[in-house]
Amino acid sequence: MVEHQDVSAPARLRVGIDVGGTFTDAVAIDAATLQLVGQAKTPTSHDHPDGVAHGIVTALHQLLDQVGRSARDVVFLAHGTTQATNALLEGDVAPVGLIGIGTGASAVFTKRLAGLRTIEIAPGKHLPVEYAHLRDPHDAAAIGGVLDRFDAAGIRSVVVSEPFSVDVAEGEDLVADAARSRGFLVTAGHEISSLYGLSKRTRTAVLNAVILPRMFATADLVADSIARAGITAPLMVMRCDGGVMSLDEMRRRPLLTVLSGPAAGVAGALMQEKVTDGVFLETGGTSTDISVIRNGRVAVQYTEFGGSSTFLSALDVRAVGVGGGSMVRADLGARSVVGVGPRSAHIAGLPYACFASADDLTGARLSTVAPVPGDPSDYLVLDGPGGRFALTLTCAANALGLVGEQDYARADQEVAALALTPVAEALGLSVRDAAQRVLATGTEPVLDVVRALIKDYRLPEDQVVLVGGGGGAAAVTPFAGHVGELEWRIADHAEVISPIGVALALIREQVERVIPGATDEQILGVRREAEQAVIAQGADPHEVSVDVTVDPQSHTVRAVASGATELRTQDRSSRLSDDDLHRLAARSLRVPPEEAQVLASTAAHRVYGARRRRPWWRLGGGPEHPVRVLDLDGVVRFASPDARVEQGTVGDGTAMLPRAVADLTSYGDGGSRAPALRLLVGPRISDLSGVLDESSLIALARSELEGRDRREDLVAVLERRA
Structure with a gap:
């Protein structure tokens, strides 16, 4: 029975829209309970005069009509x-005028930037860069001459780059202001990245500039269309690191939206499924994107284009050419399955055999084809009364009964078994064994990547969970989980996990500075800059969390701030009892319930621990004290094999934190190393584990407590470093 909400108090909605290559999907999320209340799909409007903006608004109207809400309900x-x-990827970019500034020795380095035009971003297509050199940024006549030249060439997007502009930006600013005053779209190197490295910084700026005109126009069309639809809520755009940014930021740095497609899916897994340590498999019809969640955060790295590195931090996603529609390949003479994919039924223009009717497949004949001219001719198809059908990974998963009743990829198991029967006969196997052979072959490359990611990111294997998303999730994740002996689950509403991720994502901003011998005040300054950046984009100041990392080798100070545009609290009635939380903690700790203890708590979290003998191969002696931090939904937000927990209030923190940090600071030939510290205060877990200096760590910890009620609960979880 469906409980109807009080119409006098309609639910506020968070709306996420994912613009794909074929379809635009939209979802509505209840802003209070974070539950999915509606979804809509419409063809992506590439060819419309308003471009993709038209499809966004069409999907939005369909969604609101479906859930019976109006534009004013969207928050x-x-x-x-x-x-x-x-x-x-397609090389469909605008020409860019690159202005390099420098005299003397620095001119040698800036003139080399002209070589950026040799970077191939798509087959046969290079970066369309027109280089101009400027000796003196104060020379207005010279600047005007360069801009006249660009104007005559039809160039509307300009990059300005000068060595060491991250320290002194005056030269870049002077030239950038002159170009903007004449109507050019401008990207200054220091605005894209504050890291040293002229070539990489300029390369990143040029990649931003080549897509700037198109993305700027799209931003205007989307904003105008949304305004005409009556939406007054803040409009955000998905970033490539799993967060969102304001439309104004997208106009300035559209490069941050590159590779945001996979980021939306893993953001959905992170926010909806509340994964702490896991691997997310987003499976479509043709491929599976594989990404990592570590300690409740998506894994990002600097990305490359055209074989050249950039300062763009994007999701670390590894694509495997295996999806739900991947066709089975076999050597029928040798009675062996030789592969699954990379060609999919969609590309071959064929329907899946498991979605046919039994009558369509009665007496079907098995044969092999080349789906596209030039392909190997070993892809299996069935020719029956209903036409030609592709044999896919989804067919095998359904034949084995691995696809749940509510899964998007669900087909009639008897029909799927009927489709696999000719294959089984040709291989000399039972239908079940044939289906297992197909799935083992198809999921093997996926599991290879999963195992590599677990190793690369040192995920705790006893905590790792595989989470499947995308329309083809059930074709890959269940079997991969079974074979890999990993805990697994299919995300709720897996087929729309990407727009769910868009709807639930937090505003995010990253600030990086190279500061040799950074002082406490300089580190706090970088932290404040990141915090203010997300607040300026609409984040609730009380809900902003900032993680700071100080790399002593590269002297890089990095602050990553995230926050919601409004306080998002789930319905308290849906949260777990203390007994349930205790049971879940004991299971995670791998101890009997009577051995799990509550070590500390706040209004939003419970901290559990146990005591066990340290394995002989681990140094240090004495027992271990494993710790688990759970939220009130029962999700393990942080796990440690050995940690110390301190409970107090914000008022106690001034004395408690320095004492605890000093107790656990390690000393050696390389100097001192402060413990990894995480603070639980209010609804946040502040991760300060990236700071090694004791003084800087205490200064940052104190900054996290500024402005909070002195009576508020405070918990510190500390891990001694080796």
């Missing part, structure tokens, strides 16, 4: 788009 609206990614 948050965000969209993700593949437009920037596709533009770079």
